[in-house]
Amino acid sequence: MRSLLRQLWYLLRWRRAETDLDEELRFHRDMKTREFHETGIDPAEARRRARLALGNTSLTHDQVRDVWIPHGVQGISQDLRYAVRQVVKARFVSGAAIATLAIGIGAITAIFSTVDAVLLRPLPYSRPNELLDVHTRMTDGRLTTGRLSTLEIEALTNRQDLVAAAAAYVPQPFDATLIRSDGTPINAKIDGVGDGFFNLLGLPMTLGRAFTHDEHISVKGPQAPISIVLSYRIWREEFAADPSIIGRQIRLAEAPASTTIVGVANPAVDIPQGTDFWFNSRMRPSANTHDFNTLLRLQPGVTIQQLEGAAAAAMANLARVEASDVGRGYVFRPLLISIVGDLRSTLLLVLGATALLLVLACVNVSNLLLARSGSRMREIAVRSALGASRGRVMRQLLTESVVLAAAGGVLGLGLAYSAVRLLLAIGASQMPRLQSVPLDTRVVLFTAAVLIATALVIGLIPAWRLAGADIRPLLNAGGRTSSGGRTTARLMSGMAVAQIALTIALVAGAGWLLKSFVRLQTTDLGFVPDGRLVVEVRAPRRFASRAEMIAWSRERLERVKAAAGDAIVAEAATFPFSTDRDGSLNVEVLGHPFDPNRQMTGGRVRTVSPEFFRAMGVKLLAGRLLSSDDRQDSPRVVVVNQEFVRRFLPDVDPLTQSFAYGYPRADPKTMSRIVGVVADVRYKSPALPAEPTYYVPDEQWGPDLQETIIVAPRDGRAESRISAIRAELKRFDPAMIVTFTPADEIVANAETRQRLGMTLMLLFGLTALVLAAVGIYGLLAYVASERRREIATRKALGASERDVFWMMIRAGERLGAIGLLVGVASAYVGGRLVADSVFAMRAADPAVLGAATVIVACVTALAILIPAISASRIDALRALRSE
Amino acid sequence: MGERDSPELLRGTLDLLILKTLVSGPRHGYAIAHHLRTTSDDVLQVGESSLYPALQRLLLRGWVKAHWGTSENNRRARYYTLSASGRKQLETERTEFDRIVVAIHKVLAIP
Numbered sequence: 003m004r005s006l007l008r009q010l011w012y013l014l015r016w017r018r019a020e021t022d023l024d025e026e027l028r029f030h031r032d033m034k035t036r037e038f039h040e041t042g043i044d045p046a047e048a049r050r051r052a053r054l055a056l057g058n059t060s061l062t063h064d065q066v067r068d069v070w071i072p073h074g075v076q077g078i079s080q081d082l083r084y085a086v087r088q089v090v091k092a093r094f095v096s097g098a099a100i101a102t103l104a105i106g107i108g109a110i111t112a113i114f115s116t117v118d119a120v121l122l123r124p125l126p127y128s129r130p131n132e133l134l135d136v137h138t139r140m141t142d143g144r145l146t147t148g149r150l151s152t153l154e155i156e157a158l159t160n161r162q163d164l165v166a167a168a169a170a171y172v173p174q175p176f177d178a179t180l181i182r183s184d185g186t187p188i189n190a191k192i193d194g195v196g197d198g199f200f201n202l203l204g205l206p207m208t209l210g211r212a213f214t215h216d217e218h219i220s221v222k223g224p225q226a227p228i229s230i231v232l233s234y235r236i237w238r239e240e241f242a243a244d245p246s247i248i249g250r251q252i253r254l255a256e257a258p259a260s261t262t263i264v265g266v267a268n269p270a271v272d273i274p275q276g277t278d279f280w281f282n283s284r285m286r287p288s289a290n291t292h293d294f295n296t297l298l299r300l301q302p303g304v305t306i307q308q309l310e311g312a313a314a315a316a317m318a319n320l321a322r323v324e325a326s327d328v329g330r331g332y333v334f335r336p337l338l339i340s341i342v343g344d345l346r347s348t349l350l351l352v353l354g355a356t357a358l359l360l361v362l363a364c365v366n367v368s369n370l371l372l373a374r375s376g377s378r379m380r381e382i383a384v385r386s387a388l389g390a391s392r393g394r395v396m397r398q399l400l401t402e403s404v405v406l407a408a409a410g411g412v413l414g415l416g417l418a419y420s421a422v423r424l425l426l427a428i429g430a431s432q433m434p435r436l437q438s439v440p441l442d443t444r445v446v447l448f449t450a451a452v453l454i455a456t457a458l459v460i461g462l463i464p465a466w467r468l469a470g471a472d473i474r475p476l477l478n479a480g481g482r483t484s485s486g487g488r489t490t491a492r493l494m495s496g497m498a499v500a501q502i503a504l505t506i507a508l509v510a511g512a513g514w515l516l517k518s519f520v521r522l523q524t525t526d527l528g529f530v531p532d533g534r535l536v537v538e539v540r541a542p543r544r545f546a547s548r549a550e551m552i553a554w555s556r557e558r559l560e561r562v563k564a565a566a567g568d569a570i571v572a573e574a575a576t577f578p579f580s581t582d583r584d585g586s587l588n589v590e591v592l593g594h595p596f597d598p599n600r601q602m603t604g605g606r607v608r609t610v611s612p613e614f615f616r617a618m619g620v621k622l623l624a625g626r627l628l629s630s631d632d633r634q635d636s637p638r639v640v641v642v643n644q645e646f647v648r649r650f651l652p653d654v655d656p657l658t659q660s661f662a663y664g665y666p667r668a669d670p671k672t673m674s675r676i677v678g679v680v681a682d683v684r685y686k687s688p689a690l691p692a693e694p695t696y697y698v699p700d701e702q703w704g705p706d707l708q709e710t711i712i713v714a715p716r717d718g719r720a721e722s723r724i725s726a727i728r729a730e731l732k733r734f735d736p737a738m739i740v741t742f743t744p745a746d747e748i749v750a751n752a753e754t755r756q757r758l759g760m761t762l763m764l765l766f767g768l769t770a771l772v773l774a775a776v777g778i779y780g781l782l783a784y785v786a787s788e789r790r791r792e793i794a795t796r797k798a799l800g801a802s803e804r805d806v807f808w809m810m811i812r813a814g815e816r817l818g819a820i821g822l823l824v825g826v827a828s829a830y831v832g833g834r835l836v837a838d839s840v841f842a843m844r845a846a847d848p849a850v851l852g853a854a855t856v857i858v859a860c861v862t863a864l865a866i867l868i869p870a871i872s873a874s875r876i877d878a879l880r881a882l883r884s885e
Numbered sequence: 886m887g888e889r890d891s892p893e894l895l896r897g898t899l900d901l902l903i904l905k906t907l908v909s910g911p912r913h914g915y916a917i918a919h920h921l922r923t924t925s926d927d928v929l930q931v932g933e934s935s936l937y938p939a940l941q942r943l944l945l946r947g948w949v950k951a952h953w954g955t956s957e958n959n960r961r962a963r964y965y966t967l968s969a970s971g972r973k974q975l976e977t978e979r980t981e982f983d984r985i986v987v988a989i990h991k992v993l994a995i996p
């Protein structure tokens with residue numbers, strides 16, 4: 003142990019030790035010289051004798067070093083030094099190799115760190131693998147909120163053998179208005195949670211306590227006190243991390259009663275995503291309204307499959323009591339999967355593409371090294387002749403590729419860092435779990451692993467090729483590499499085919515996503531976002547009566563109309579792609595008595611002001627739109643969308659029909675006549691088809707706390723209206739929070755995930771093209787230089803420039819053709835694998851595969867053409883003379 | 886005729902001889918070689934390519950210590966001193982050496 007420390011000490015001050023030894027040896031020699039001198043020999047002769055007597059000092063140096071440094075270690079450092087020298091010597095080849103590897107390693111590191119942040123890292127809760135998200139769905143395709151009723155939650159918690167705990171949470175559809183102590187309002191995201199929510203996550207509170215069981219018991223009357231748990235973030239940002247905050251009151255404009263802060267949550271708690279305040283939802287037990295998102299913790303060791311069986315039985319029991327629950331089933335998903343959602347498939351797709359890109363980069367560099375190996379044959383031969391074993395030469399060559407990969411890896415890590423920042427900047431930071439993507443030890447370790455694998459991949463073929471070369475003919479042939487070139491060229495051709503194939507796969511991938519994105523953008527959303535302004539407004543207080551609130555909202559809309567100038571202004575409860583909480587009510591068409599076994603139906607209900615359709619640009623297909631004559635006291639009317647007709651009234655004239663709605667049973671008082679049919683509007687996502695929807699005039703439904711005002715200026719210049727409307731609303735009610743968003747921005751945000759995927763794939767496709775072009779060019783240039791003498795001879799014997807040109811083209815052509823074939827086939831197979839997770843994608847899409855083939859073929863042709871031209875211009879005389 | 890390494894010193898013997906030489910006090914490399922040569926009547930001639938690696942080996946094991954000092958002719962020279970564990974090692978090696986020499990004599994004594 004002690005000697006190991008001394009060894010280390012020596013290694014650290016190695017240079018010093020060497021000069022010490024030098025001095026010591028010099029002293030020894032001088033003493034020896036003096037000794038000879040004293041016996042009467044003249045000084046010069048004495049020095050000579052001393053030198054002879056003492057022998058080779060560098061040998062002594064070596065042997066001393068052997069004492070200190072184990073032999074293997076010495077070899078490695080020697081290899082390293084030699085490798086670095088080789089890499090530096092071949093500046094251009096090395097530069098190209100390092101740049102290529104940096105791109106490959108950088109891309110995969112960037113994407114890995116993203117995948118790691120989203121999918122691999124466990125959720126920050128205690129024993130996160132036991133956490134599930136619970137939803138319900140209708141097996142017969144009826145619409146449902148997917149949320150659970152307290153009855154259904156109770157049915158799950160009754161199975162204590164399987165379920166450790168279940169807790170409801172209620173994402174509020176609308177944000178709240180926090181009134182600061184200085185009276186200014188700020189927007190705050192507030193969500194209700196049920197009994198045991200914080201307990202289920204299993205993390206200690208930062209301050210104070212979670213809600214007690216009593217705080218969740220439902221009480222009669224609206225004045226039940228509200229308790230608040232602050233998120234760690236808002237505690238720091240709004241309350242300066244005040245440690246004495248517990249027990250303090252806060253003012254929320256919408257809250258009817260006093261609100262008391264009882265706790266500050268653990269920093270890791272982020273359910274629902276982005277919540278600022280949690281309050282105690284008071285839940286009626288054994289109720290059948292589907293209002294609750296639900297978290298569930300399994301008993302240790304219980305699987306989802308075990309739970310599914312028991313849950314299906316429990317649900318069947320419930321349906322015996324409540325007919326509307328026939329055909330309803332629980333859906334359990336790991337919490338992580340439910341949080342990440344669609345992002346998972348996009349990420350895996352992109353990860354696959356980056357892996358291909360890395361392989362392509364490796365093939366490229368491997369080829370580059372092979373090409374260079376031609377000129378290194380002699381060097382290796384000499385080393386072998388001097389006694390280097392085959393293993394030793396292999397090790398040496400592999401060390402070189404390690405040096406290349408390491409340089410590429412370090413650069414790649416830097417590249418990955420900036421790439422991730424860029425990714426977050428172009429919209430990824432809105433995705434779940436992507437608020438930050440750390441470049442930490444895990445990622446660096448991953449990069450190191452990739453780097454070593456890369457080094458092996460790029461180094462093995464050239465190393466094997468070189469170390470195995472027969473050295474005798476090389477040494478004899480005086481530098482002509484006539485025999486080695488053929489095998490090398492064959493290897494390189496194989497790799498060029500691989501390059502072309504990989505490139506086609508990547509370009510086709512980019513093509514699919516591009517086409518999918520274009521489709522998405524050209525999808526008829528059912529409304530026209532361009533030039534529209536979306537104004538979110540919220541009532542800043544409770545109103546004494548419904549009538550007062552109606553009057554207040556009506557006045558608000560009038561103010562906006564006046565301020566907006568020449569524009570259509572309408573109001574609606576929801577705007578497309580802006581809410582994830584959509585109510586659905588069961589529909590009972592007049593004349594078709596309620597029967598759960600027949601198609602009993604749910605539809606999305608949307609309250610709108612009469613101008614809504616014109617403001618949104620929604621097309622009327624039959625009948626009439628809503629009008630301002632449809633008032634509270636006039637007969638109830640609705641406008642339905644096309645999907646509603648398709649689903650519920652396929653065989654009749656919808657304009658002759660009436661229906662009632664409600665939950666779980668339709669309420670006869672709501673019986674309304676269908677007066678019009680409008681085109682389908684996509685609400686959930688631009689990628690998902692419209693659901694059956696009916697529009698109810700807001701006069702007949704009543705105002706909501708939060709409304710969306712849509713402003714459609716006739717001149718299409720929505721932004722120009724913002725300041726006037728803002729000023730007017732401020733005059734109207736200074737406490738009201740108002741946000742302005744151009745409608746096309748909302749649509750663009752809804753497409754972020756797809757845009758991100760497409761941008762990345764385009765980037766990869768382009769990089770792949772460049773890499774492949776460089777690779778193929780390099781190959782043919784190499785072949786041309788190998789055949790320089792042959793070409794010169796041919797020309798000297800009368801071959802024309804054209805003959806040589808075509809000879810070179812034919813060499814490239816075959817590679818290109820095989821590569822294209824293999825590429826199209828593998829791209830198709832790969833496309834089949836991912837088609838399901840990409841919007842409107844067809845793996846066999848001839849346009850995409852065709853375009854990818856043509857693009858790659860063109861680039862390949864260019865890469866073949868240039869070396870062919872330069873080969874055909876070889877000056878026979880000069881080429882032969884230089885030999 | 887130049888100086889040569891003594892022919893075929895038994896393995897480990899050089900270490901033993903160096904340690905023994907240092908018992909009488911610190912010496913530099915040249916002095917050690919000189920001492921070995923003169924006391925053995927020129928039989929043991931140790932060249933620097935075996936002396937210095939041996940010294941480094943002893944340093945590494947911790948049996949000797951080195952420090953820079955001034956030589957008799959006023960030059961900087963590295964002096965080696967026997968350490969406590971070196972002294973112990975000298976005893977073990979000496980016993981071992983004696984055992985082997987006795988053993989060899991026994992073998993050679995057979996007619």
